[in-house]
Amino acid sequence: MALAAVAFHFNVPDRREYTCRLLRKAWRQGARVAVTGTSHALDDLDRFLWTFDTLEFVPHWRAASQDRLPERLRSRTPIVLLDQPGPEAGHGVLVNLGQDVPEPAARFDRVIEIVGLGDEERAHARLRWRHYSQLGVPIERHDVKAI
Numbered sequence: 001m002a003l004a005a006v007a008f009h010f011n012v013p014d015r016r017e018y019t020c021r022l023l024r025k026a027w028r029q030g031a032r033v034a035v036t037g038t039s040h041a042l043d044d045l046d047r048f049l050w051t052f053d054t055l056e057f058v059p060h061w062r063a064a065s066q067d068r069l070p071e072r073l074r075s076r077t078p079i080v081l082l083d084q085p086g087p088e089a090g091h092g093v094l095v096n097l098g099q100d101v102p103e104p105a106a107r108f109d110r111v112i113e114i115v116g117l118g119d120e121e122r123a124h125a126r127l128r129w130r131h132y133s134q135l136g137v138p139i140e141r142h143d144v145k146a147i
Contacts, residue, residue: 011145034085037097
């Protein structure tokens with residue numbers, strides 16, 4: 001796998017809720033997604049994925065790294081929330097909730113960057129945008145507030 005595209009989703013008013021809806025949509029479409037960010041953000045997202053939709057469960061696994069995911073579940077778990085992501089289990093999409101470009105980002109087919117409304121978040125997003133631009137990766141911009 002090699003990074004083919006990056007999508008920035010800007011002006012997201014509630015990153016946790018937006019990420020849950022994005023993951024639900026990806027799961028329904030059969031995508032396999034790894035999510036990374038701070039441990040606190042991932043723990044919060046994990047809890048919210050259990051409760052944000054009372055009629056539907058979005059199957060996921062929360063762990064520090066992919067090697068913590070039991071072998072029997074690796075190929076069957078569509079969404080993994082990992083402090084240290086890697087595409088080893090066939091997850092071709094990486095959703096980044098962190099401030100920096102994750103080290104293994106280049107090994108995924110696609111990266112989705114979720115950017116909230118805060119000035120600090122936006123400043124870090126500009127640095128990540130610059131990084132991907134320097135790699136020559138096509139970048140899509142989605143202004144969520146305009147939708």
